[in-house]
Every structure is written in C-alpha cells, then in structure tokens.
Amino acid sequence: MSKRKAVAAVTAGAAAVTLGMSFTSAAGAAPGSADAVPANLKLIKTKNSLLGKHVWYQQTFKGLPVINGYYAKHTDKSGKVLQVSDGRDAVPDSLDVTAKVPSATATKSANTVVGARAARNRIAQPNKSVVQTPAATSGAAQLAVIGGPNARLVWNVTSRSSEGVSRSLVDAKNGAVVESKVISDNVDGKGSVFDPNPVVSQKNEDLTDQNDKNQNALFVAQKNVILRNLDGSGKLNGTYVNIAEAKGGVAQNKNNTFVYQRANDKFEQVMAYYQVNQTQEYIHSLGFTEVNNESQDFSINTYEGDNSFYDPSTDVITMGEGGVDDAEDAEVIWHEYGHAIQDDVVPGFGESLEAGSIGEGFGDYWAVQQSMPVSKNYDIPCVMDWDATSYTDGPKHCLRRTDTGKTTDDIVGEVHDDGEIWSNALWDIQKALGRTKANKVILQGTFFYAPDTSFADAARVTVQAARLLYGKGVAAQVTEAFQARKIL
Structure with missing residues (x-):
C-alpha cells in the first residue's frame, strides 16, 4: 500500500476520501501544523526516551482500525517537534463496514492458507525439524479496514503454526484471503x-x-x-x-x-x-x-x-x-x-x-x-x-x-x-x-x-x-x- 501522498480531504465523485502519506521531517523542521493531531486517530502509546516524548496513534475508520495506518509525533523535552511520521491510508467515506462473512468462516480460511504454507516450507527445509507439521490454530479474528486504492473491510485473523504467528486478512464481503504473512519474528x-x-x-x-x-x-x-x-x-x-x-x-x-x-x-x-x-x-x-x-x-x-x-x-x-x-x-x-x-x-x-x-x-x-x-x-x-x-x-x-x-x-x-x-x-x-x-x-x-x-x-x-x-x-x-x- 502506498503512503506517499499528502494528507488532504478531497471529493472523488460523490465520495469523500481521506488521503494518507508517510514522511519523516528533519529534526527541528517539522511541518507547521505538526502540533495539531488529525481526526480519526486512537492513541495507543506514549513513550519517553533520552531526547523526549514519542506519541503513537492508530488510524481508524468508523471505529475500526485501518491496517498499517499510523501517525506518530516525536517531541523533545521542551515540547518542540523533532519529527512527525504520517502513515495514514486513504479510505472512502462510502465504504460499508458490515461483514457478510462470519468470523468463524474467515478464521477457517485463514488457517487453511497458513497451514498449507507452513507444510510447504517444512518440505523445503526437511532438516530443520523431525516433528510433523501441526495444523494451524487460530488466535483471534477482528474486523479491520484496508485503505488505499483497493480499500475494503476485512477480518484480521491471527494463527499459530510451525512458522510462528501469522496475520491473515480475509475479505469480510466475499471470504477471499487477501493477504497472509508471518508476523512473529523467528529464529x-x-x-x-x-x-x-x-x-x-x-x-x-x-x-x-x-x-x-x-x-x-x-x-x-x-x-x-x-x-x-x-x-x-x-x-x-x-x-x-x-x-x-x-x-x-x-x-x-x-x-x-x-x-x-x-x-x-x-x-x-x-x-x-x-x-x-x-x-x-x-x-x-x-x-x-x-x-x-x-x-x-x-x-x-x-x-x-x-x-x-x-x-x-x-x-x-x-x-x-x-x-x-x-x-x-x-x-x-x-x-x-x-x-x-x-x-x-x-x-x-x-x-x-x-x-x-x-x-x-x-x-x-x-x-x-x-x-x-x-x-x-x-x-x-x-x-x-x-x-x-x-x-x-x-x-x-x-x-x-x-x-x-x-x-x-x-x-x-x-x-x-x-x-x-x-x-x-x-x-x-x-x-x-x-x-x-x-x-x-x-x-x-x-x-x-x-x-x-x-x-x-x-x-x-x-x-x-x-x-x-x-x-x-x-x-x-x-x-x-x-x-x-x-x-x-
């Protein structure tokens, strides 16, 4: 997903769309509007370091998290902005957030994909373990939104397999697995x-x-x-x-x-x-x-x-x-x-x-x-x-x-x-x-x-x-x- 566009509110046909961007400002040279926090953000973490404060937000749409949508502001101890990172994605206001596919169905589809990938990888590296590849097991399924040009409502499903923990995004309208990737860090x-x-x-x-x-x-x-x-x-x-x-x-x-x-x-x-x-x-x-x-x-x-x-x-x-x-x-x-x-x-x-x-x-x-x-x-x-x-x-x-x-x-x-x-x-x-x-x-x-x-x-x-x-x-x-x- 691209996050390289300037933040703005525009009209595309009859649907209003919020565009996202990703930038890193030079220290001490943050945008003039950096003190203002955009709308539709959920505060998720405030951290303090040797240089100052780091505030992280999750982008939301109609109360649901936007996958990979983030906004962060970094200030020094005096409150001066050192850096702003804006990773919000565009989501059309017209996007329907009513799921047609049940969470259980989405979870089953995700586990099938994750289990098959883990089995393929085990075959490719047969010397890494003598244990039979276990079936993928589910963790949690939550509704979320993918932004960008192919914005859609998805079930965000976490599964555990021999690869570790995977995140699968399942289209909440048609049940297709849009993306599946390992999110745990393995050794x-x-x-x-x-x-x-x-x-x-x-x-x-x-x-x-x-x-x-x-x-x-x-x-x-x-x-x-x-x-x-x-x-x-x-x-x-x-x-x-x-x-x-x-x-x-x-x-x-x-x-x-x-x-x-x-x-x-x-x-x-x-x-x-x-x-x-x-x-x-x-x-x-x-x-x-x-x-x-x-x-x-x-x-x-x-x-x-x-x-x-x-x-x-x-x-x-x-x-x-x-x-x-x-x-x-x-x-x-x-x-x-x-x-x-x-x-x-x-x-x-x-x-x-x-x-x-x-x-x-x-x-x-x-x-x-x-x-x-x-x-x-x-x-x-x-x-x-x-x-x-x-x-x-x-x-x-x-x-x-x-x-x-x-x-x-x-x-x-x-x-x-x-x-x-x-x-x-x-x-x-x-x-x-x-x-x-x-x-x-x-x-x-x-x-x-x-x-x-x-x-x-x-x-x-x-x-x-x-x-x-x-x-x-x-x-x-x-x-x-x-x-x-x-x-x-």
Whole structure:
C-alpha cells in the first residue's frame, strides 16, 4: 500500500476520501501544523526516551482500525517537534463496514492458507525439524479496514503454526484471503546457554546436545547467579519477566530457590528469567526507562520444533525445544527479546521487508553485545554458538554472524540473511563508539523508526540520534558505519 501522498480531504465523485502519506521531517523542521493531531486517530502509546516524548496513534475508520495506518509525533523535552511520521491510508467515506462473512468462516480460511504454507516450507527445509507439521490454530479474528486504492473491510485473523504467528486478512464481503504473512519474528535452531552458553564459556566447539542429557562438560559450564526482582510469589515472575507457561508446568519454590541441571525442563525457565532481567537492568543503566519496561511473558519449551518466536499480537515470546532447547542459549533469548524491544518502542514494527530485516539484524546484534561482558572475547560476532551445534558442521558453530562484511549489494529478500547487513552496521558502530555509547544511540534511534521503515530511513534517524546525543563527530562515525554497508 502506498503512503506517499499528502494528507488532504478531497471529493472523488460523490465520495469523500481521506488521503494518507508517510514522511519523516528533519529534526527541528517539522511541518507547521505538526502540533495539531488529525481526526480519526486512537492513541495507543506514549513513550519517553533520552531526547523526549514519542506519541503513537492508530488510524481508524468508523471505529475500526485501518491496517498499517499510523501517525506518530516525536517531541523533545521542551515540547518542540523533532519529527512527525504520517502513515495514514486513504479510505472512502462510502465504504460499508458490515461483514457478510462470519468470523468463524474467515478464521477457517485463514488457517487453511497458513497451514498449507507452513507444510510447504517444512518440505523445503526437511532438516530443520523431525516433528510433523501441526495444523494451524487460530488466535483471534477482528474486523479491520484496508485503505488505499483497493480499500475494503476485512477480518484480521491471527494463527499459530510451525512458522510462528501469522496475520491473515480475509475479505469480510466475499471470504477471499487477501493477504497472509508471518508476523512473529523467528529464529531457527536455538540452543542452550548458561552465561552466555557452554560453547563460549568452555571455549569448546565439540559439545553436543545428546538429547538434553546431563553431561559433566555441561555441568561445569553452569553458573550460580542471583535472581533479582522476583515478586516473591514462589514463581519465576518479576518486574521484567514472567514465565507464563512451560512444558511440565512453571517452576515453583516457596524459598525462591530455583537450582536445576539442564536435563530438567525448568532449567530453561531460569535461563529466560535471569538473562532477560539482566538485559532490562542494563537498559535502565543506559538511562532508558520505557524500553519494554514490563514483565515480559514467556512460554518455555512449549513448541516442539527447532524454532522460537516473538508474537506481537499477544506480546509473548515462545521458546522451542527442538535440537538444543532454545532457552539454554542466552543469545537465542536475547535475540527474541530484541524483537519485543522494537515492538514495544514502535507499535506494529516490521511492516516492510527491510524493516523485518532490521528487526532480525537488531536481534542478532543485541544478542552478541549482551554476550560481551561474559564471553571473555570468545568469537563475539558469532550468533547462537550453542544452539547452532544442532544444525551446523563446524568447525565453528554460528547461526549467523555480525561481521560478514555484507552490503546492500548482497540483498536477497530474506529477512534473516539481509539482517546481517544491518547487524554488521550496528557492530561497526559499537566498535567505533564503544558498547555503552553505541547502545544509547541505537536504542534512541529506534524511537524514531516508522513501522515500515527502510534501511536508509532507519540509518538516517540513528545518525540524527547520535548527533542530538553526542554531536557532529559521533554522528559522522555512525554515518561512516552505514556507508560501509552501502546503506547511506
């Protein structure tokens, strides 16, 4: 859908049409009318960052959400507008919002499409899991509107399958599936980790999963830690993490003592709690108090395949147990949490191919930079070293890397592969600025993203964040990192 038209009210025949646009204004040079918020918007989120306030709205039509329709205003601490992003779509006033197709019928059609696609993808990659492809199951169906030249009323159906979570748009008048896409952010082949994982802590690339068996080589890799910010309920629930469900039931101990060996499924629950709590405490240390500042729900070992994913429709991170149990590898946990971070800061993030690639690249970067304090400098750019032992031959085991040297010349149209372009840029920024300064710039830049941002637009607002936080010299270093990847 195009969102490149100026906002205006016009008459087309007898029907009034509201046109939408998408633009990013230069810092301090927002349109003169930026203080006025257009009509038919629903406030969905207000976030505060180091530079100021970020207010997000959902476009509506006759009370229904408009798919991908958004409006955001970013102001500094004095109230001065830094940027306005207008992603509203045109919807004719004459559009009828009465559904003829029942929600149950739309859900069945959506699940059929999602299940068939998941089965095809499983056949294309038969080595990724030995588990039979399960049938797609429904989450929720809600009425919504698609804007643009082919405006229509649709059922917005979420389904869960072996691919993760999919969003399908089903025409509410004729029942046709208009669009179906995976909206969860997936990682294949997640693994075990302690701090961050056995391959790194033991510097041993020969370790293997052995079907979740306890092993002396893995026992010595375990590290006793303090679990901070628990709520005292006797469960792994706290300020930043909530183990909502898990295979075999959630861990409980009235003394808040959770000590298990890795063959016990509860070990992965402790891993998720500890590593996410560490991440959120680190984010707070950078000065950010509203970057997924919530108790993030986790579902542990509840998916049999070698895959984990963040579901933005339910705000839940699901960790799979195929191969190495994904939640044994902290870098898998941190990657998925990276998706939750971006979805929290930018509602609906990932609506374009390049935005999805940025999400995957950021998740990989977030994982490896979180490893830095505990990895003793062991091949830090290697992502998910332990998880990857289940599906890579070696001698090094990496799902992906953040130092591939890829540029935009290497774009192939797959979010994980293209994400290595973005992660390499972020890795280079970290090398140039140092971990703390780089992460402040990268997180601050995220606040200015549009949901359907491009590599170039995301790079430009990251440079803008660097300039506003640290001045022209640092902004020049960030620019050079993006130029090296041919993003700018």
